[in-house]
Structures are given as structure tokens and as C-alpha cells.
Amino acid sequence: MAVKPNSPEDVAVDVLIVGAGPAGFMAAVTLARYGVDFRIIDQRAERIQTGHAGGVQPRTLEVLETLDLQYALDCHGNHVCEAAFWGIDSSGNLGRTHVGPEVVHATPYPYILAVPQQETEKALDQDLNARSHVVDRPTQLLHFEYTNDTQYPIKALVKNKFSNATSFYRCKYLVGSDGAGSVTCRVLDIPAESSSKDDVWVVADMELESDFPDVRRRSMIRSRYGAIMIIPNAGGGNRVYTQLSPKELSDLAAMDKPQYMRPGKRLMATDWKDLALFNILKTRLKENLSPYTGNIKKILWISQYRVKQGIIEDFSDHNRAFVVGDACHVHSPKAAQGLNISMMDSYNLTWKLALVLQGKMRPEILETYNAERRQIAQELIEFDTQYSHIFGKKEFLDNNAEFHDVYEKAHGFTTGIGLQYHPNQLIFSDVNTPINVTSLDPLTLGKRFPPFTATRHIDGTPITILSEMPSFGRFHLIIFAGTTLHSTRFETCAAYLGSISSVLTRYSQGIAHAWASENIRHANPTNTGRVIDLFVLHTESHHAVELAALPAPLPDWKHRVYADKQGKTHEDNGVDPDIGAMVLVRPDGYVALVTGLEGGSQVTEFMDSFMVIPERAASNGL
Numbered sequence: 001m002a003v004k005p006n007s008p009e010d011v012a013v014d015v016l017i018v019g020a021g022p023a024g025f026m027a028a029v030t031l032a033r034y035g036v037d038f039r040i041i042d043q044r045a046e047r048i049q050t051g052h053a054g055g056v057q058p059r060t061l062e063v064l065e066t067l068d069l070q071y072a073l074d075c076h077g078n079h080v081c082e083a084a085f086w087g088i089d090s091s092g093n094l095g096r097t098h099v100g101p102e103v104v105h106a107t108p109y110p111y112i113l114a115v116p117q118q119e120t121e122k123a124l125d126q127d128l129n130a131r132s133h134v135v136d137r138p139t140q141l142l143h144f145e146y147t148n149d150t151q152y153p154i155k156a157l158v159k160n161k162f163s164n165a166t167s168f169y170r171c172k173y174l175v176g177s178d179g180a181g182s183v184t185c186r187v188l189d190i191p192a193e194s195s196s197k198d199d200v201w202v203v204a205d206m207e208l209e210s211d212f213p214d215v216r217r218r219s220m221i222r223s224r225y226g227a228i229m230i231i232p233n234a235g236g237g238n239r240v241y242t243q244l245s246p247k248e249l250s251d252l253a254a255m256d257k258p259q260y261m262r263p264g265k266r267l268m269a270t271d272w273k274d275l276a277l278f279n280i281l282k283t284r285l286k287e288n289l290s291p292y293t294g295n296i297k298k299i300l301w302i303s304q305y306r307v308k309q310g311i312i313e314d315f316s317d318h319n320r321a322f323v324v325g326d327a328c329h330v331h332s333p334k335a336a337q338g339l340n341i342s343m344m345d346s347y348n349l350t351w352k353l354a355l356v357l358q359g360k361m362r363p364e365i366l367e368t369y370n371a372e373r374r375q376i377a378q379e380l381i382e383f384d385t386q387y388s389h390i391f392g393k394k395e396f397l398d399n400n401a402e403f404h405d406v407y408e409k410a411h412g413f414t415t416g417i418g419l420q421y422h423p424n425q426l427i428f429s430d431v432n433t434p435i436n437v438t439s440l441d442p443l444t445l446g447k448r449f450p451p452f453t454a455t456r457h458i459d460g461t462p463i464t465i466l467s468e469m470p471s472f473g474r475f476h477l478i479i480f481a482g483t484t485l486h487s488t489r490f491e492t493c494a495a496y497l498g499s500i501s502s503v504l505t506r507y508s509q510g511i512a513h514a515w516a517s518e519n520i521r522h523a524n525p526t527n528t529g530r531v532i533d534l535f536v537l538h539t540e541s542h543h544a545v546e547l548a549a550l551p552a553p554l555p556d557w558k559h560r561v562y563a564d565k566q567g568k569t570h571e572d573n574g575v576d577p578d579i580g581a582m583v584l585v586r587p588d589g590y591v592a593l594v595t596g597l598e599g600g601s602q603v604t605e606f607m608d609s610f611m612v613i614p615e616r617a618a619s620n621g622l
Contacts, residue, residue: 010167010168010169010170011039011167011168011169011170012151012152012169012170012171013037013038013039013169013170013171013172014036014037014038014171014172014173014357015027015031015036015037015038015039015171015172015173015174015175015353015357016038016039016040016041016154016156016169016171016173016174016175017031017038017039017040017041017175017177018041018141018156018174018175018176018177018178018183018184019041019042019176019177019178019179019182019325019327020040020041020042020044020047020121020125020135020137020177021042021121021177021179021325021326021342022053022117022120022121022124022325022339022342022343023177023324023325023326023327023342023343023345023346024040024042024175024177024178024324024325024346025040025121025124025125025128026124026342026343026344026346026347026350027040027175027177027324027346027349027350028040028124028128028133028135029067029069029124029127029128029131030067030346030347030350030351030354030471030473031350031353031354032127032128032131032133033067033131033470033471033472033473033523034350034351034354034472034473035354035358036350036353036354036357038133039136039169039171040128040133040135040136041135041136041137041139041140041141041158041169042135042136042137042138042139043137043138043139043140043141043161043178044137044138045137045138045161045162046137047118047121047122047125048117048118048121049118050116050118050205050300050301051116051117051203051205051301051303052116052117052118052339053117053120053338053339054114054115054116054117054205054231054233054239055080055112055113055114055115055231055339055340056073056077056112056113056115056120056339056340057112057337057340057414057415057416058103058105058107058109058110058111058112058415058416058417059107059340059344059415059416059417059419059448060339060340060343060344060416061073061074061108061109061113062107062108062109062448062451062466062589063343063344063347063471063588063589065108065464065466065467065520066466066469066470066471066520066589067127067470067471067520068470068520068521069123069124069127070109072123072126072127073113073115073119073120073123074113074115076115076116076119076234077113077114077115077119077234078113078114078115078232078233078234078235079111079112079113079114080102080111080112080113080114080217080218080231080232081101081102081103081110081111082099082100082101082102082217082218083099083100083101083102083217083218083219083220084096084098084099084214084217084218084219084220085097085098085099085219085220086214086219086220086221086222087221087222087223088222088223088224094221094223094288094289094290094291094292096213096214099214099217102218102415103411103415103417104411105411105412105415105417105418105441106417106440106441106450106572107415107417107451108451108464108466112218114231114232114233114234114239115234116205116233117339120339136158138160138161138162139158139159139160139161140158140159140160140161140183141156141157141158141178141183141184142157142158142159142166142183143156143157143183143187144156144157144174144184144187144321145187146318146320147170149170151172152170152171152172153172153320154170154171154172154173154174154320154321155168155169155170156168156169156170156171156174172320172357173320173321173322173353173357174320174321174322175321175322175323175324175346175349176188176321176322176323176324176327177323177324177325177327177342177346178327179325179326179327180326180327180330182323182326182327182328184321184323184327185312185323185327185328188317188321188323190312190313190314190317190323191312191313192310192311192312192313193310193311193312193313194308194309194310194311194330199243199306199308200243200244200249200304200305200306201241201242201243201244201304201305202241202242202244202277202280202281202302202303202304203239203240203241203302203303203304203305204239204240204277204278204281204299204300204301204302204303205233205237205238205239205299205300205301205302206237206238206239206240206281206296206297206298206299206300206302207236207237207238207296207297207298207300208230208237208238208240208285208294208295208296208297209293209294209295209296209297210285210289210292210293210294210295211292211293212230212289212292212293212294213292214230215230215232215238215294216232217232218230218231218232221288221289222288223287223288225284225287225288226242226243226245226284226287226288227242227243227288228240228241228242228284228285228288229241229242237300240281240285242280242281242284242288244280244304248280251276252273252276252277252304255273255276273304274302277302277303277304278296278299278302281296281302282296308330309330309331309381309384309385310329310330310331310381311328311329311330311374311377311378311381312327312328312329314370314374315328315345315369315370315373315374315377316366316367316369316370319363319364319366319367322349322366322369324342324345324346324349324373325341325342325343325345325346326338326342328345328373328374328377329341329377329380329381331380331381331384337380337384337414340416341376341377341380344373344376344416345373347471347588348369348372348373348588349369349373351471351473351586351587351588352365352366352368352369353366354473355473355531355587359612360507360531360611360612361610361611361612362610362611362612364425365425365426365610367425368424368425368426371422371424372421372422372424375421375422376419376421379413379419380413383410383413383414416448417448418447419447419448420444420446420447421446421447421590422446423445423446425609425610426586426592426610427445427446427590427591427592428445428592428593428594428606429445430445431443431445431594431595432594432595432596432599432602433579433580433581433582433594433595433596433599434576434579435573435574435575435581435594436574436575436576437574438574439571439572439573439574440571440572440573441572441573441574442573442574443573443574443575443581443583443591443594444591445591445592445593445594446590446591447590447591448589448590448591449476449478449583449585449589449590449591450572450573451464451465451466452464452465452537452564452569452572452573453465453569454537454562454563454564454565454569455542455562455563455564455565456468456542456559456561456562457538457542457545457547457558457561457562457563458547458558458559458561460542463562465535466520467519467520468519468520468535468560469520469535469589470518470519470520470523471587472523472527472587473587474530474531474532474533474587475503475531475532475533475584475585475586475587475592475607476532476533476534476535476584476585476587477497477503477504477532477533477534477535477582477583477584477585477603478534478535478536478537478582478583478584478585479493479534479535479536479537479580479581479582479583479597480537480569480570480573480575480577480580480581480582480583481493481536481537481538481539481580481597482538482539482564482567482570482575482576482577482578482579482580483538483539483540483577483578484538484577484578484579484580484597485538485540485545485550489579489580489596489597489598490551490580490597491551492597492598492600493580493582493597493598493600494550494551494552494553494554495551496600496601497534497553497554497600498551498552498553499600501600501601501604502600502604503531503532503584503603503604503607504532504533504534504553506604506607506613506614507531507532507607507611507612507613507614508529508530508531508532509614511527511529511530512526513553513556514526514556514557515527515533515534515556515557515558515559515560516559517559531611532607533560534557534560535560535562536554536557536560536561536562537562537563537564537569537570538561538562538563538564539563539564539565539566539567539570539577540563541563542563547561579596579597580596580597581594581595581596581597582594582595582596582597582599582600582603584603584606584607592606593606
């Protein structure tokens with residue numbers, strides 16, 4: 001179907017997304033895949049063209065791979081694999097205090113992808129267009145209110161900023177991704193907590209000519225003159241951050257006065273400020289890099305920003321209006337978290353909205369969005385406050401070890417790989433099978449499921465599980481079968497999987513039993529409507545085991561059986577191959593439950609606590 005402009009007439013829609021930044025685009029591309037009726041509006045006439053966020057973390061890249069969007073960003077970015085710390089030694093000389101990997105956790109993407117935000121938004125926007133969706137521009141949210149309409153309880157007033165024409169959007173849910181100064185937050189009158197002191201930083205993308213040894217690493221350099229961070233961009237360029245001193249702030253504030261706009265002068269106040277910021281960066285690079293050189297050949301983008309860590313009190317209102325991204329949390333950009341945390345807010349929310357709208361999950365589960373993402377945002381604010389303070393303050397110049405220690409401890413948080421949700425309706429409280437917690441990447445409730453590589457049993461193709469696990473809004477039941485394929489324990493597991501009480505059939509009434517092959521690039525319509533899919537991983541030779549000889553219903557899932565050569569994935573994830581494990585993974589990739597191969601009834605009982613049981617299953621007393 002061809003892409004058509006949205007009608008300016010009043011519309012009714014399941015979900016209205018307000019704001020087309022990274023969080024808004026993530027909400028849109030996922031809802032499009034989940035088959036939800038939505039509209040997305042943005043008050044800007046076009047996407048951003050320069051600057052803004054520039055770092056995509058490994059966990060975000062893993063999610064983008066399940067959306068078949070990782071490559072679209074990768075070809076425009078630079079892999080930042082190592083970080084270096086520089087400081088002043090006891091003799092007053094600049095020296096490297098540490099160099100090491102950016103990412104220490106197991107992931108297919110052991111780097112930060114330095115890519116301009118405009119490329120990220122472009123890739124997401126093009127994906128939307130390919131699915132027959134466009135952003136309504138320049139459309140501004142003016143106000144919204146709850147009504148007595150039981151079908152569309154939210155009524156939003158919007159205005160086209162070109163024509164000034166107003167119209168109403170009636171919707172079931174509203175997602176406010178409208179950034180700092182959010183209209184959504186203003187309408188909802190949600191209180192916010194914020195730090196009492198603002199720091200002001202200057203940031204620029206540039207072509208930098210330098211003999212500094214770590215110019216192609218992410219480098220944090222602190223000297224008596226202040227602190228700078230240098231990040232290697234694609235194409236040989238760099239992004240540079242530095243904090244402004246009180247005197248520099250005073251000088252910049254004076255530029256708002258009339259003498260900077262006197263007759264005969266072509267430069268307006270903002271232009272004078274850009275020139276002043278350029279001179280500050282030029283001087284700071286010279287001072288901080290000495291005895292090395294750092295000459296700015298060309299400025300591609302320059303700006304200043306005010307850092308004031310803050311978080312709103314609630315990320316949702318009546319389980320109808322939700323706030324995501326910068327609209328609900330603000331912080332510094334130095335740890336490359338803003339875009340990543342914001343996109344993951346939406347990724348956490350939209351699958352829940354989809355299953356509720358489809359009548360498959362209970363509406364009260366939407367409360368977990370606020371609980372889970374506010375927890376992560378609060379942890380982000382606490383880390384960012386500590387990291388920014390140590391990074392920017394001269395009194396810490398004599399304690400480089402403390403600065404590095406803070407950075408090292410935060411690896412799991414900054415990459416997104418180590419984030420862990422607390423137990424709730426969607427995260428079980430206990431692991432009910434032996435897991436070696438000292439393994440490389442043990443299965444952990446509330447953490448993301450560790451991606452693995454394996455051999456597809458049916459054809460011997462080496463695969464990465466992310467490419468076989470597209471973001472279509474399904475739960476995943478993953479069986480670590482190890483050496484147990486011919487054991488009584490596995491027969492019990494298979495009997496459960498093939499039963500009418502199995503979660504594979506319980507919430508997918510009327511769906512064909514056989515699973516049709518699909519991956520991130522191919523959605524098979526035969527699988528439409530399924531709430532949960534199955535993966536089976538064993539440690540035997542795929543040549544020695546006939547798929548047709550496996551107990552039912554495994555032959556129906558022949559495209560989802562894999563061989564774990566040498567048992568590496570079992571070992572890395574802490575699973576004893578002679579015992580096995582059954583793992584329930586949420587649609588957003590987080591581990592919800594870990595039990596034994598004989599724990600099928602526990603999986604059903606757990607999912608029954610938040611899923612809507614189809615009438616036929618309920619009438620059978622299942």
C-alpha cells in the first residue's frame with residue numbers, strides 16, 4: 001500500500017504518539033510491527049539535521065537487530081571499542097592512567113556505535129514509511145483531556161503549525177515522547193524532582209587535527225584547566241565536550257546585551273555565542289592536550305546545553321497516558337545514555353499496549369511500565385550525578401583512581417546489558433532450577449536474555465538468536481535441553497508443550513500447530529496471532545538426531561531446534577546440560593521466569609496471572 005498523507009480531519013486511533021524523536025520513533029516502529037492502529041505527530045517541520053545524541057549502546061543495538069534496523073545505523077557509524085583516561089601525574093605532566101574496552105559484558109556488539117542522531121531518526125522514519133506510516137508534521141499538541149467515551153477515552157486537541165488549523169484526535173492511549181518541556185507532562189501536571197545546580201557544557205562535532213595518541217578512542221582528559229571528552233565519530237571526525245567555567249558563563253550571558261547587536265554588525269547574539277564557544281573549545285583543546293596538539297579544522301555543529309538531572313514523579317497516568325524519554329527524565333549526555341534509555345522506555349511500553357489492545361493481556365499490567373522504567377531512570381540519575389561531578393570537578397584531579405572506579409562499576413548500566421528489573425507481575429521472584437551464578441552470563445530474572453550463537457538443526461546454518469527472534473510482540477519459551485533429549489525429564493517437558501494447558505496453545509486458540517519459518521526479515525503470516533513461540537537448544541550433534549524422532553510437538557517446531565556445539569551457551573548461561581532449564585522471555589527480551597524442564601505447570605500458572613485466558617481454554621477448566 002502506498003504511503004499517503006494523514007488526513008487533517010478529526011480521527012480516532014488506538015494510540016497517539018506525541019513527538020518524533022528517538023523515543024517516539026521507537027514507539028511507532030514497534031507498534032507498526034505489532035499491528036496496532038496509531039498516529040505519530042511532531043511539531044517540527046522536519047527531522048533534526050545535525051547534532052544531538054551520538055552514541056548507541058550494545059543493548060540498544062541488540063534490540064535494533066531484532067527490528068532489522070541495526071545495519072541501517074551501523075553503516076553510518078563508527079565502532080568505539082576502547083576508552084582511555086588521562087590525567088595529571090604528581091610531576092604535573094599529562095599521562096594516560098588507563099585504557100581498556102568500552103564493553104566488558106558478553107554481547108554481539110562489544111562497542112558503542114558513534115552515529116549521528118539524524119541517521120538514527122532517518123532509519124526509523126524510513127522503516128515507518130515502508131510500513132505505510134508517516135509522521136504528521138508540523139502538528140503540535142495543544143491539550144488533551146479524559147472523556148466519558150468508553151471506546152476512545154482521551155480527546156487531544158492538535159494544531160497544524162503551517163495552516164493553524166486545529167483538529168481532534170480521539171484515542172485509547174496517549175504516549176508523550178515530546179521531550180524536555182513536554183506538553184504531555186504539563187497537561188498531566190506531574191510533579192518533577194530535579195537537582196539544585198545546573199552545569200553548562202559545550203559540545204561540538206568537528207574535524208580535529210591532532211597528534212594526541214587516543215584521538216580515535218573515547219578519551220576522558222582532566223587537567224588543571226578543566227575536563228574534556230573526545231569521541232571518535234565516523235569519517236575521521238570527533239565530538240568534543242567540555243564544561244564551561246563560571247567566568248565563561250558570565251561572558252556568554254553578557255552577549256545577550258544590546259552591544260552585541262549594534263547597527264552595522266551582521267552577527268546576532270546567537271552567532272556571537274557560537275563564535276565564543278568555538279574559541280573556548282579551541283583554547284580548552286590546546287590547554288588540555290598539551291604537550292600534544294589539537295587544531296580544529298572545521299566545525300560541523302556546536303551548541304551549549306544545561307545539565308540538570310531530573311525525573312518526574314510518575315511515568316503514567318490512569319494507565320492511559322504515558323510519558324517516555326526526555327519528557328520524564330533529564331541528565332547529562334557524557335555517558336551516552338539519553339537516546340538509549342529513551343528508546344528502551346518505548347520498547348518496554350509498546351508490547352504491553354499491543355497485547356492489552358488485542359485483548360490478550362490484562363490492562364492492569366500496564367502499571368509495570370511506570371514501576372520498571374522509573375526504577376531505571378532513577379538509577380540513571382544517581383549514576384549520572386556521581387559521574388558528572390567527578391568528571392567535571394578539578395578537586396578530583398588528584399584522584400584519577402576514583403574516577404576510573406566509578407566508570408568501571410557502571411559498565412553494565414551504561415551498556416544497558418546489566419540493567420535488572422525488580423520482581424513484579426511480569427518478573428517472577430525465584431529461580432527454580434540450578435543455575436551457576438559464577439558463569440560468564442548466568443540466566444538472571446529481570447535481566448535481558450543473553451544472545452547466543454548456535455547451529456540450526458534442520459539445515460546446519462550457523463545463526464545468532466537475535467536474527468531468529470524478531471520483535472513481533474511475542475513471549476519466547478526457551479528450552480535448554482542439553483543432553484536430555486532422550487531422557488524422561490525431556491519427555492515430561494515435551495508432554496507439557498504438546499498439552500492443551502501448554503502456554504504454546506493456551507493463549508493462541510485457533511492458530512495452526514506447526515510453526516512456519518520466519519526471521520527478522522521475514523514475517524510469516526501463518527504465525528500471526530501467536531502470543532508465544534518456542535526455541536529448543538540441545539548439545540548433541542544435529543547430524544545424530546532426527547527431528548522427526550523427537551517427541552511431539554517438537555517436529556512441528558523443526559525450524560526452532562538448534563544445536564549448541566560443545567555446550568558453550570549452556571555453560572555461559574549457567575545451565576547444567578544434564579539437567580536443563582526452561583526459560584520464559586518477555587517480548588522485550590527480559591527474563592521473566594526460570595524453571596526446570598518439568599516446570600511447565602509453573603509457566604502456565606505464572607502467565608495465567610497476567611494473560612487473558614481464551615474462552616475455550618477457560619470453559620475446559622484449564
